[in-house]
Amino acid sequence: MNQLTDVTRPGLMISQTWPNSRERSGRTLEVIELALKEEFFQALQIVEIPYTDERRRVANLLEYEEIPLTYCITRVLNENGLNLSGLDEINRRKSYEQAIRSLEDAREAGAVGVSLVSGSAPTDPRKRAEALARLTDSLEHICRAARVEPALKILVEPMDFEAHKKATLGSTTEAIEVCQALKEDGLDLWLCLDTAHMLLNGEDPVDSLISARSFVAEYHFCNCILDSSHRYFGDWHLPFGPPGVVDVDRIAHIMQRLVAINFFNATDRPPIFCEVLKREHDESVAVMQHCQDTLQQAWHNCLQASQKQEK
Numbered sequence: 001m002n003q004l005t006d007v008t009r010p011g012l013m014i015s016q017t018w019p020n021s022r023e024r025s026g027r028t029l030e031v032i033e034l035a036l037k038e039e040f041f042q043a044l045q046i047v048e049i050p051y052t053d054e055r056r057r058v059a060n061l062l063e064y065e066e067i068p069l070t071y072c073i074t075r076v077l078n079e080n081g082l083n084l085s086g087l088d089e090i091n092r093r094k095s096y097e098q099a100i101r102s103l104e105d106a107r108e109a110g111a112v113g114v115s116l117v118s119g120s121a122p123t124d125p126r127k128r129a130e131a132l133a134r135l136t137d138s139l140e141h142i143c144r145a146a147r148v149e150p151a152l153k154i155l156v157e158p159m160d161f162e163a164h165k166k167a168t169l170g171s172t173t174e175a176i177e178v179c180q181a182l183k184e185d186g187l188d189l190w191l192c193l194d195t196a197h198m199l200l201n202g203e204d205p206v207d208s209l210i211s212a213r214s215f216v217a218e219y220h221f222c223n224c225i226l227d228s229s230h231r232y233f234g235d236w237h238l239p240f241g242p243p244g245v246v247d248v249d250r251i252a253h254i255m256q257r258l259v260a261i262n263f264f265n266a267t268d269r270p271p272i273f274c275e276v277l278k279r280e281h282d283e284s285v286a287v288m289q290h291c292q293d294t295l296q297q298a299w300h301n302c303l304q305a306s307q308k309q310e311k
Contacts, residue, residue, distance in 0.1 A: 004299040007264040009271040010292070011043030011218070015072050016237055016277045017287045025051040029058055031284075036065065040292055043218075043271035045070040048102065049109055059110030068271065070155065070218070071106035072115045073099060083119030084142075085135035085168035087127065095119070096138040100145040103152055113153035113217065114146070115192060118169035121161055128161075131168040136178050143187040155190045155217050160200035164234025171201055172208040179215040190217035194275065195246055195254070196224035196235040206257040213263070221251050221294075222275035237277035239287075240294050248294055252301035259306065 004010055012035050014021055014028065021028040028049050035041050044067060049055045062069055077084070082095035099116060106114045118135050121128055139156065146152040156178070161170025169175055175191050182189045191212055195205045209216060223244035224235045230243060241247040258264055274291035278284050 004295060005040065005042060007269070009042040009068070009269045010040060010295050011045060011271040011273040012041040012288060012291065013045045013220075013273050013275055015045055015047045015075075016275055017291070018284050019047075019278055022047050022050055025054055029054055029061065032058060032061060034285075035288075036061075036067075038288075038292070042066070042269075043068050043070070043273070045072055045115070045218075045273060046109075047072050047075050048105060052108065055105060055109040059108060062110050068113065069109065069111045070113045070115050070271075071102075071109055071111035073102045073106075074115065074117050074157075076102055077116060077119065084116070084138040085119045085121070085131040087122060087131060087134065092134055092138060096141045099138075099142050103142075103145055103148075106152060107150055111152065113155050113190070115155040115157060115218075116142075117157050117159060118167050121166050121168040121170075128168060132174060132178065135168055136181050139178065139189055140182060140185065140187060143182060143189055147187075153188070153190050153217060155192050157192045157194060157220075158197060158201075159194070160197045160235060163200040163228075165197070170197075172198065172203060172212050176212050176215065179212075189215070191215045192218035192220060194220040194222050194235075196220075196222035196237075196275070199224055199226065199245065200235060205254055206261075209258070209263065210261060213261075216270065219258075219263075219270060219272045220275045221246065221254075221272065223247075237275050239276055239290055240274075248298050248301060251294065251298035252305065255298055255302040256305055259302065 014031050018031045021031055084095045086092045122131050143154050146154050158169050158175040159165045159167035179189045198205045198208050223238045223240050223246040225233050225244050238244050276287055278287045
């Protein structure tokens with residue numbers, strides 16, 4: 001168990017490293033081809049591909065690769081002012097109908113899963129419970145549509161609900177309750193847990209994983225700033241390290257604890273992603289390399305620490 005790729009699926013979030021890939025036909029395909037040449041990334045996440053021919057070409061490229069593709073439609077929802085948990089019934093219906101339409105694009109691209117978020121929480125915190133109920137109903141519609149062959153996994157990402165993003169679905173406990181409610185109706189809903197959101201919610205990133213483990217399909221390492229007086233307080237998808245609280249050492253410590261609970265194993269290889277956004281002055285390839293180097297160094301530190309403990 002010396003190589004990270006032996007025990008899990010290190011993934012590349014093209015949605016972050018190449019955030020504008022959707023703006024030119026063929027660009028997402030080019031980036032996927034580049035990622036495959038790295039021979040490191042074993043899972044991919046992209047934003048929507050608005051070009052039919054390119055979606056089909058991506059599916060053809062990945063058909064013989066054992067690399068799961070997650071098709072993220074969060075921007076489709078956000079940029080159109082849609083909210084799966086909204087109290088405006090007309091908007092909420094439009095939201096889940098748009099999500100259902102997007103499933104066909106994801107299938108055409110050869111995706112195995114579609115990821116989304118709940119939407120903004122009501123301005124009145126007393127109405128969050130109602131918004132969570134509306135979200136559960138929206139997700140029921142989407143999950144039923146996702147069962148059409150080829151079936152897709154639906155992944156929802158709990159976000160911070162008070163600190164920065166102020167989403168309806170926030171705590172891991174709430175996310176578990178939504179998953180369980182749908183499971184009682186015979187539907188599967190999956191979670192992608194994110195270290196930044198968990199920390200901003202005051203959660204321990206491993207304890208939350210343990211409680212939600214049966215529903216977790218992805219795990220995101222993401223930096224955040226917890227100092228509310230800082231100009232970038234919250235989750236801005238920063239590079240790892242200061243002024244954020246998630247650095248290589250913290251990731252290594254989390255990895256150690258994940259190893260201890262057998263989250264990393266050879267037969268059930270959950271994708272892990274580094275979520276770092278390319279900014280205007282950055283080069284996408286450099287951001288990709290930063291993610292790769294971070295995971296590799298953290299895994300190296302994790303193994304060294306484990307060896308010291310064994311002695």
